[in-house]
Amino acid sequence: MSANVPTDIRFSFSGLIKRGGETADHKDGWGIAFYEGKGYRSFHDPIASADSAVAKFIQGYPIKSTAVICHIRKANRGRVCLENTHPFSRELWGITWSFAHNGQLKGIKNKQLNHYQPVGTTDSEYAFCWMLGQLKKTFPEKPKQKKEIRLVIDRLCREIATLGVFNMLLSDAANLYVYCSTKLSWITRQAPFQEAQLKDADVSVDFKNETSIDDVVTVIATEPLTTNEEWVQMGRNEFMVVSLGKQVPHR
């Protein structure tokens, strides 16, 4: 999620966590990361989100955030344990970057790492460490032009995606970088707001009652989270940057 005002993710979260063991089999751990200004906090549990007490707590606890990344894991590479649970995070240029990924990457571990080392054993964390290391090598200091960063991330994503499936979310608090290798959809909600009905739970919300007229919120998910809204399916190998709820033209 990316939003122009601190926004509560609980509606989307309530649908997504069902896919961790209830409406889908992504039951090998889950995590969620919230940006509050430059601040960052994350919650992880190496068990099915549908059964997680931490997930239940988050569902009832409204953290307002302008950027959120949430992931429910279906393990392929790397055993089920806390250190293999997304989102992963590292600091670059005094900013906490976070990362979540669906897919498999054949041979990613042949790539040379520099500044960052994985703690766990997933392909995903390795790819994140490599990507952030390349970014740091390209720009030892944060470049003034945001566009430069976007172009490098786009290029790095395309390079990784040649190794397999790389559906990815990456954030530096201000921006949400999205790479769709095979499957991601998004929706932007803004005035006039309407009612939305979750796909995975019998829950609906009328955003008219929850929002102000100027709010803009974009949600990206592997599969649409609601049944009565128009989600846009991303194309293969499409890269997108969202900032404060809106897509940023990046070329």
Place this chain on the structure above:
Amino acid sequence: MSANVPTDIRFSFSGLIKRGGETADHKDGWGIAFYEGKGYRSFHDPIASADSAVAKFIQGYPIKSTAVICHIRKANRGRVCLENTHPFSRELWGITWSFAHNGQLKGIKNKQLNHYQPVGTTDSEYAFCWMLGQLKKTFPEKPKQKKEIRLVIDRLCREIATLGVFNMLLSDAANLYVYCSTKLSWITRQAPFQEAQLKDADVSVDFKNETSIDDVVTVIATEPLTTNEEWVQMGRNEFMVVSLGKQVPHR
């Protein structure tokens, strides 16, 4: 806390969080970090721990861990916000390091940083970034001898402590590095276990019912957390390393 078996911190935590706004005025945010194997997860809230719903949740949720760092903040340098809330964490050598500090450090920001940059504005996070950067500069790869790491951390702590008050906890999952500039106490609990009574809350526990005969648990705190046990007060500028619940001779 450092323990030789995954141990539940809830008893000590229940006392400590009272000091965040109830029995003491460290009410400017709090955080707790748990190691589960190599895995790391932390919970932060930029409000008083005595009022925090996250703290209440943690109090009722038994996370078993061999190393825990918890901090309740009394702000002096750096405003009250999420990014200024301890413990701080960074990855070095594929290990998540975490850090919490009480005290003020005059002129710490004159020290040259290299690999790590602070996200927030506290002296503490700056000191942590400097320390970890020095460690990485000294040992680009993790040295085989643990003793080498201990000696360098000891030296770095002494250098920082010349700038003011530096009561510190640092962990790399396997070890808890403790530096007492002015005020820290510790206790090691092992068989025969006895009952303990919290100082800040009307709560007691009989550790005989909670432990196995081989368990060894060391707890370090600014001030003793219980009233009926013998805590050992650390000396000024004393450095200590605890691993799996036991002090490690480090020289």
